[in-house]
Amino acid sequence: xxVRFHRLVRTLAAVAFAGVALxxxxxxxxxWWHSMTGALNDRVxxxxxxxxxxxxxxxxVPVYKGQYPESMAAAIAAFRAGNAPDILQVFExxxxxxxxxxxxxxxxxxxxxxxxxxxxxxxxxxxxxxYYTTTKGEMLSLxxxxxxxxxxxxxxxxxxxxxxxxxxxxxxxxxMAAAAKIKxxxxxxxxxxxxxxxxxxxENFSAWHNVPIATKENGMAGLDTxxxxxxxxxxxxxxxxxxxxxxxxxTYGGRTNEAExxxxxxxxxxxxxxxxxQANINRNAKFKYGVAFMPYYADVAGAPQNSIIGGASLWVMxxxxxxxxxxVAKFFTYLSDANRxxxxxxxxxxxxxxxAAYDITKASGFYDKNPGTDVSVRQxxxxxxxxxxxxxxxxxxxxxRDMFQxxxxxxxxxxxxxxxxxxxxxxxxxxxxxxxxxxxxx
Amino acid sequence: MEKRVVFRSWWLPxxxxxxxxxxxxxxxxxxxxxxxxxxxxxxxxxxxxVEFVGLDNFVTLVHDEYYLASFKTTAVFSVLVAGLGLVIxxxxxxxxxxxARGAGIYKxxxxxxxxxxxxxxxxxxxxxxxxxxxxxxxxxxxxGIAWDPLLRDRDAMILVVVAAVWNQISYNFLFxxxxxxxxxxSLIEAAAIDGAGPGRRFWTIVFPLLSPTTFFLLVVNVVYAxxxxxxxxxxxxxxxxxxxxxxxxxxxxxxxxxALDLGGSAAQSVILMIIVIALTVVQFRYVERKVQY
Numbered sequence: 001x002x003v004r005f006h007r008l009v010r011t012l013a014a015v016a017f018a019g020v021a022l023x024x025x026x027x028x029x030x031x032w033w034h035s036m037t038g039a040l041n042d043r044v045x046x047x048x049x050x051x052x053x054x055x056x057x058x059x060x061v062p063v064y065k066g067q068y069p070e071s072m073a074a075a076i077a078a079f080r081a082g083n084a085p086d087i088l089q090v091f092e093x094x095x096x097x098x099x100x101x102x103x104x105x106x107x108x109x110x111x112x113x114x115x116x117x118x119x120x121x122x123x124x125x126x127x128x129x130x131y132y133t134t135t136k137g138e139m140l141s142l143x144x145x146x147x148x149x150x151x152x153x154x155x156x157x158x159x160x161x162x163x164x165x166x167x168x169x170x171x172x173x174x175x176m177a178a179a180a181k182i183k184x185x186x187x188x189x190x191x192x193x194x195x196x197x198x199x200x201x202x203e204n205f206s207a208w209h210n211v212p213i214a215t216k217e218n219g220m221a222g223l224d225t226x227x228x229x230x231x232x233x234x235x236x237x238x239x240x241x242x243x244x245x246x247x248x249x250x251t252y253g254g255r256t257n258e259a260e261x262x263x264x265x266x267x268x269x270x271x272x273x274x275x276x277x278q279a280n281i282n283r284n285a286k287f288k289y290g291v292a293f294m295p296y297y298a299d300v301a302g303a304p305q306n307s308i309i310g311g312a313s314l315w316v317m318x319x320x321x322x323x324x325x326x327x328v329a330k331f332f333t334y335l336s337d338a339n340r341x342x343x344x345x346x347x348x349x350x351x352x353x354x355x356a357a358y359d360i361t362k363a364s365g366f367y368d369k370n371p372g373t374d375v376s377v378r379q380x381x382x383x384x385x386x387x388x389x390x391x392x393x394x395x396x397x398x399x400x401r402d403m404f405q406x407x408x409x410x411x412x413x414x415x416x417x418x419x420x421x422x423x424x425x426x427x428x429x430x431x432x433x434x435x436x437x438x439x440x441x442x
Numbered sequence: 443m444e445k446r447v448v449f450r451s452w453w454l455p456x457x458x459x460x461x462x463x464x465x466x467x468x469x470x471x472x473x474x475x476x477x478x479x480x481x482x483x484x485x486x487x488x489x490x491x492v493e494f495v496g497l498d499n500f501v502t503l504v505h506d507e508y509y510l511a512s513f514k515t516t517a518v519f520s521v522l523v524a525g526l527g528l529v530i531x532x533x534x535x536x537x538x539x540x541x542a543r544g545a546g547i548y549k550x551x552x553x554x555x556x557x558x559x560x561x562x563x564x565x566x567x568x569x570x571x572x573x574x575x576x577x578x579x580x581x582x583x584x585x586g587i588a589w590d591p592l593l594r595d596r597d598a599m600i601l602v603v604v605a606a607v608w609n610q611i612s613y614n615f616l617f618x619x620x621x622x623x624x625x626x627x628s629l630i631e632a633a634a635i636d637g638a639g640p641g642r643r644f645w646t647i648v649f650p651l652l653s654p655t656t657f658f659l660l661v662v663n664v665v666y667a668x669x670x671x672x673x674x675x676x677x678x679x680x681x682x683x684x685x686x687x688x689x690x691x692x693x694x695x696x697x698x699x700x701a702l703d704l705g706g707s708a709a710q711s712v713i714l715m716i717i718v719i720a721l722t723v724v725q726f727r728y729v730e731r732k733v734q735y
Contacts, residue, residue: 069700076487076702097702103490252593255680267574399701406508410684413593428508435502435703439486439493 027059030327031085033075035068035312036145039279040348051334058327060087068094068312069398075317079104084317086324087331089144091312092131093397096219098315099140100395100440106316106325108332109139115329123336127306127380128353131391132313135221142332143353145344146311147276148376149196149204151295153178155288157269160187168292172240175270175295179249188269190251192244193259195273197252198404199310200294202229202425205237207389208294210305218392223437225394227429229404230422233300239418242411252412255405274310275376279349291372293379305389306382311350351376394429395436403428474715480708487702499709508685509693509710516689519603520667527607527663528656531614536644538615539622549619556612560670564677567605591679595686598679602687605678606671614659621655622648653733661725668718690714 036044041064048060065071068091078084090098098105112119121129121139132141155165161182169175179191194200206213212228219225244250251268253259263271264284272294281289296303314335316328334340341357344350346366352358358377361367367374385391394400404425411421449455481499485492503509538548555563570578573590582589591597625648633643649656672692675681681688681696688696691714698707 073699073702080489097487100486101488101490104488254592255682262574265574396701396703399697399703402696402701406682406684409593409682413595413683415684431502435484435706439484439491 028057028323028327030058030060030087030324030331032060032062032087032089032314033065033071033085034062034089035066035071035091036064036089040145043344043348047335047340051331054334055330058330060327060331072097079317082319084319086317086320086328088315088317089312090141090315092310093401095132095141095313096393096395096397096436096440099134099393100223100436104318105140106318107138107140108142108314108316111316111325112329112332115326117329117333119333123354123356125351125353125355125358125377125381127385127390128309128351130220130385131309131393135217141313141315142335144312144314144335145276145348145350146309146353147274147350148307148309148380149200149272149294150275150375150379151292152263152271152273152277152281153290153292154188154263154266154269154285155290157182157188157266157287161185161269165288166290168290169270169295170293171298172237172295173297176240176244176249179244179270180247182269183248188267190262190268191249192270192272193251193253193262193268194271195253195257195259195277196310197255197408198401200272201237201241201408202234202404203392204294204307206234207306207308208296208304209233209300210302210386210388211300212388213392214394217387217390218394219433220387220391220393223395223433223440225433227426227433229429230419230426233297234422235418237297238408238411238422242414242418245412246414252409255402275351276311276349278373291375293375293382304379304382306385307376307379308389308391309351309380346373349373351380394433395440396432400429400432403432477708477711477715480704481712482705483708484705487704495705499705500713502706503709503713508688511685512688512690512693515685515687516668516691519599519606519671519687519689520664522599522603523606523610523667523671524660524663526603527610527614527666528659530607531611532618532652532656534611535615535618535622536648538619552615553612555608556616558609560609560673561677563609564602564605564674567601567608568678571601571604591683593683595683598683598687602671602675602678605674606667609674610663610666614663617655617659618652621652625651657725657730657733660729661722664721664725665718668714668721690717 032044032048034041034044044062048062052059063085065074068089071088072090072094075084075088084104109119109121121133121137124143128143128146129139132143133139151168153168158165158178161178162185163178163181169178175192182188182191203213206229211231211233212218214225214227214229216222216225241250245252251262253262253268257273257277259268259271260273260277260280262268263273264281266285266287275291278291293304294307314332316325336354338354338356338360341352341354342360342364345352345357346361352361362374383389407416407421407425407428410416411418416424482494482496483492484495484498534552538545538552541548558566568576570576571589571591573579573592579589588594589597591601629647629651630643633647638646668689669691671689672695675687675689675692676695679687681692690710694707694710694714697703697710701707
């Protein structure tokens with residue numbers, strides 16, 4: 001008995017000793033927190049698996065940490081407790097918060113440089129790269145999943161209403177003419193609806209018409225930025241939406257993507273929402289539909305310009321051991337591969353974030369086989385981005401977006417007119433920006 | 443004659459209350475103290491840039507008309523939730539207490555909703571009242587009444603109040619039923635022999651004897667409406683339309699956990715803490731006097 005016991009102890013000791021003596025065999029684990037669900041979650045796991053099998057030194061561990069705001073809050077709490085993940089997926093409205101947290105993040109460009117990995121920001125689509133690059137030209141996070149606003153219409157309803165089902169309305173007046181016809185002919189109980197009111201009717205509306213959302217290049221050139229969304233053009237558009245809502249042409253669908261369900265269920269005939277909604281619409285819609293550019297006002301000089309992105313990017317957190325950063329850099333190189341990017345774009349409905357991914361997809365004939373899938377790309381690259389259309393960067397933008405949407409709802413419910421709503425939005429937004437400026441001084 | 447237990451050793455009583463004290467300190471006083479400290483700071487979410495700003499966060503709140511409006515929303519919401527919740531469950535308890543046959547089934551069915559999580563309850567009601575898919579919304583429209591909780595303040599408020607009350611009724615019902623069953627039958631029978639009708643028997647005997655239960659439930663329901671309903675608000679309306687259903691505790695949650703404005707959120711929770719302390723004091727000082735134990 002004792003002999004056996006001694007042998008056991010010796011074996012255990014040997015195992016323990018081996019573990020200590022041979023650290024080179026141990027893999028470095030890279031924690032990756034993300035917010036991708038369903039099919040997207042599967043894709044994320046495939047990325048990690050593929051990378052882990054391609055080499056032996058590092059192991060990427062993807063962890064789903066809830067929706068975007070939740071995973072960000074979780075990472076912040078973890079950072080404060082000293083055990084943040086290595087890689088964190090952050091949605092675009094959190095960009096300024098991450099940039100403001102100088103000590104908490106490590107710029108991607110720097111991570112790649114230090115690890116000796118090849119990294120060329122120029123391979124990225126300008127409208128995407130601009131979003132995550134400082135005014136000094138340093139790329140802070142790695143673009144991952146980006147989408148933009150597009151217009152969807154139900155071709156079956158169009159036909160019933162006596163409209164040309166193969167021609168999308170190009171301008172807002174055309175959208176409303178179509179809405180009037182759909183309503184009066186009774187071909188659909190709801191004519192037009194929209195997801196993400198602020199993203200569509202403030203942010204992308206401004207970029208698409210080449211008017212500023214705020215001073216200082218929409219906040220990208222400095223924290224002392226002020227909102228300018230109460231311009232006559234903005235007021236005109238919002239008061240049109242209010243009027244169309246009263247007439248029943250426009251049905252309000254909620255603050256996030258609820259409206260997408262209203263479209264694919266067949267309730268609403270027209271929709272403006274994320275290009276990434278296409279996968280869901282494809283799966284659920286029992287009718288023919290088309291995808292087109294966002295509508296605009298034809299009398300605005302320079303419109304249409306180009307649309308801006310939503311979605312998320314990957315941030316590298318600071319304070320990790322050096323070998324972790326080497327692994328992160330290698331993984332980012334793996335992710336940035338043009339073929340992998342092209343596949344990601346084709347399978348998810350997110351826009352291609354590198355120019356090469358777009359070329360590969362185009363050459364493969366994917367766009368011809370799947371009409372409408374290239375609309376978002378073409379719209380994003382419609383014209384070279386200007387200071388008004390390369391993106392936006394506002395601190396506390398999660399709160400500010402909610403404020404914009406609160407004012408929007410109060411306008412639609414008839415409590416205030418468009419001018420008051422937008423003046424309120426600017427005043428409340430500016431207050432938040434000043435508070436943010438105070439805590440995020442450079 | 444008072445019954446008193448006297449401890450011989452001086453340290454034993456302290457040891458015996460120590461676990462409870464430790465829990466109170468760790469889970470109540472420390473977090474409360476931390477909230478007060480954070481309410482005096484301005485900081486970025488990651489805490490890499492912290493600045494002491496004194497009462498600035500409070501000054502900002504006092505000047506925020508939307509925050510002030512949230513007080514009114516909270517008052518309306520709490521009065522409706524606590525009031526309706528108590529009245530409906532008392533009525534149900536009285537009837538369940540009287541039921542001669544199948545009382546067990548009624549009781550089980552009435553207690554059931556308590557097992558449903560707040561967020562689930564909200565989603566459930568949201569489905570019923572959804573302007574597009576909801577069955578109830580369909581009926582309401584059938585009566586020719588406009589219904590749109592996405593844009594009409596009153597409709598949204600009705601939705602969250604109904605969900606919050608429904609979720610709390612079972613709890614109230616349980617306590618009321620227990621209270622009713624502990625009232626001696628002989629008292630009621632005596633009153634009946636003296637010629638008191640059911641209404642009179644209820645108001646002069648049952649209701650006063652129930653007052654300790656009612657008072658306890660009033661305190662619990664107010665606290666419930668103030669603090670535990672944010673999951674319902676979050677799932678059903680998100681505080682909208684505009685800010686129509688944004689009650690104080692929901693704003694604390696939204697600003698702190700979604701928007702990561704820790705200073706502002708901490709200041710709000712300090713104000714909320716003061717309100718609830720004040721409310722509880724008022725309840726114990728003025729309402730409890732009317733309670734007959």
